[in-house]
Amino acid sequence: MTMATEGSLGAAVQTDQTAFDAVRRAKQKDIVFATGGLIVMAIAMTLLLTLIGDLVIRGAARIDYGFLTSYPSRLPERAGILSAWVGSLLVMLVTAFLAIPIGIGAGLYLEEYARKGWLSNFIEINVSNLAGVPSIIYGLLALGLFVYGFSLGKTILVAGMTLALLILPIVIVSTREAVRAIPRIIKEGAYGLGADQWQVMWSYIIPAARPGILTGAIVGLSRAIGETAPIITIGALTFIAFLPPAPVTPDFPLISFAWLNDGFTVLPIQMFNWVSRPQEGFHIAAAATGVVLIALTFTLNGIAIWIRYRLRKGYRN
Amino acid sequence: MTSHPHLLKSYDDGLEALRRGFQHMGDMAAGNVTEATAAYLAGDEARALGAINRDLDIDAAFEQSRAACFDVLLRFQPVARDLRLIMGIEHALGNLERAGDHAKTIARHVISATDPAKPQTDGCQIKDMADLVAQTLSLSVTALVTQSTELAKQVLASDARIDAYRDAVFDSALVALKQSPGRAQAHVNRLFVATALERTGDHATNIAEEVLFVSRGVPPGATRTG
């Protein structure tokens, strides 16, 4: 009996020693992995910062009031991006108005109303796949369908529709994720009070999913603002020295949609155009446009993060 | 009735300890009845003192077992059959403690007797009665420990015989009082002893009724016929 006890005690001490060794080895592995991760991250961040830094160093000085309020010009020092940023803004407006309601509606329908079956699975897989389709394919689709098929022309409306198609999967997927993340007991609690599906949707699901949905929508828009390929494909103009008609008019009915049918250019195309010219002055202008574009994208992402942070705080249980 | 073990082994252990404590106390009480009566019959004051002192042990065992009952109640919050068993044991413990007190009463009569050295000549009935009472008491304890309704019914049947013994002792004492008034003290003592034994038998009956309650869940009142 005593022997056995001593034996097991000895074994216990040995086990402790092994355990200490194992823990020490695991800690060493942790350190190695953390160091490796840090190096990789440093490389990635350096590259990114160099890129942005390069743009900023070359272009930042070029950005002034004149640059933002001038049309493109043959002379690099007089060229501006007025038509480009106004174009970008208007195209984004169309995209947002189309993609956000349709995407949220489709996401909510798929998650809450659609019968779960092979069809909904099929749609789910395809929506996820669409998010990964190269953007130029959307451009070709838009060219064939909107520009030639419906004869809508190379207008702001078509550009907005094209980009809306492009980001629709992102909005749908993020809406579904956001709805799915709502705790089941919240939904059941609402149903348990006798709420019908519509009431649960409007009063509980949409408010609770709002941060996720808005984040998805803004991330989608920030992707759309930088897209060049589909816009080029549908034939955006590269040299525009005029603005589309203003959306707000002094006469009745005060709002005009004439701008939708106007030609346009956008920031990435303006940049692309200037980069491909030989004059150094245009390269600087392109860098400056790049800075503006990055600033816009960062701003949009920043808004997304802020919304997520602000709204989630109120909904965390 | 087959009884499955508890999921908690300590619960079964607690109940088992309770049963053992109760059995032990039952053995002591029944033994002391026999011992006190023997001392009375022999007129042996030393043995009687021994019996009186042993009642202190019974009281101590009573306190201990009752504490064990509280402990099980507190720790396992028993329900249903377990709850009835513990309540039954708790009541039966009180009955055993009272039975022990009656044994002490018998022993006291040895000491208070005017002529204790003289053995009791009319002790035959008392001896038989004491044997029956001690046996019935043991039987009632076994009945509760094993939760046997059969044994409990035997105990209830014995009670009538014990009462008959008491009546017989009473009658013979009355006769003896008239014949030899000089030894009135001894005759009265015999009456007290018989009464104490009869009361002890009643406690055995109470324990048997607890057995019926524990195993069937029917309150004892429902089993009383008269």
Place this chain on the structure above:
Amino acid sequence: MTDTTMTLDQKTGQQAAAAPKEAEMPPAIRPATERDPLRARIEDFSFYYSNGFQAIKHVDMPILDRKITAIIGPSGCGKSTLLRSLNRMHDLYPGNRYEGKVILEPEGENLIGPDADPVLVRLRVGMVFQKPNPFPKSIYENVAAGLRVRGIKKRAVIDEAVESALRRAAIWDEVKDKLHGSAYDLSGGQQQRLCIARGLAPNPEILLLDEPTSALDPIATAKVEDLVQELSETVTIVIVTHNMQQASRISHRTAFMYLGEAIEFGETAQIFTNPRHPRTENYITGRYG
């Protein structure tokens, strides 16, 4: 006869050994006719999940008017499933199927009948869940939610109902100064009482409580238990609980469920002091078998 049994025993070993034991078990004890007024009758009720699993098998159970009925039983016995059937929670997920009747007295309406609208059923039968689940809104809006669902818009009516529900749920004094603060700022026990107030505000005929104190500390649990007992004077309550002491403390009737069947139903004192069915006894005394 003996020979057959022996060969059976030898062939199938444990199974055969277990089988006669099962056969010895008396059938489930059907509830006796109640003398007290009923609020609902569950009759020959069965429930099937969408995967075909029969979670509840031919259950009969009376629900007494303005009394507390507790349902106890081991995990997976179907007690929560039964409770959730009473306000048609299972209709939220497709493929689930009810059989039998749940008759709401005195109207005699079958809650699980084909023409009973689940939404309307839930308006009459409220539910409080295991984990406190206040909505991410203000305390006031949480309690008002059930009224808003019913299309009540008058501010004065809602104000009054909110205060009365919070008073009935014994939480008014704790929250009256922060009605428009977030419900998430309350403690777990307060949240659960808020959920009870939310369930009470629309004046349901039956209030279902699904293990309402399992996520609460003893003090909060005691408050909820007291509250439930007070409420039973005005509303019919059905409570599912894992805590048998709780069932014995607060309920008037107790049902014991096992493997989807209602094994025994009776007065709580009887169930906990002298259960009739050995399975009930084994469960409540904490024995194997």
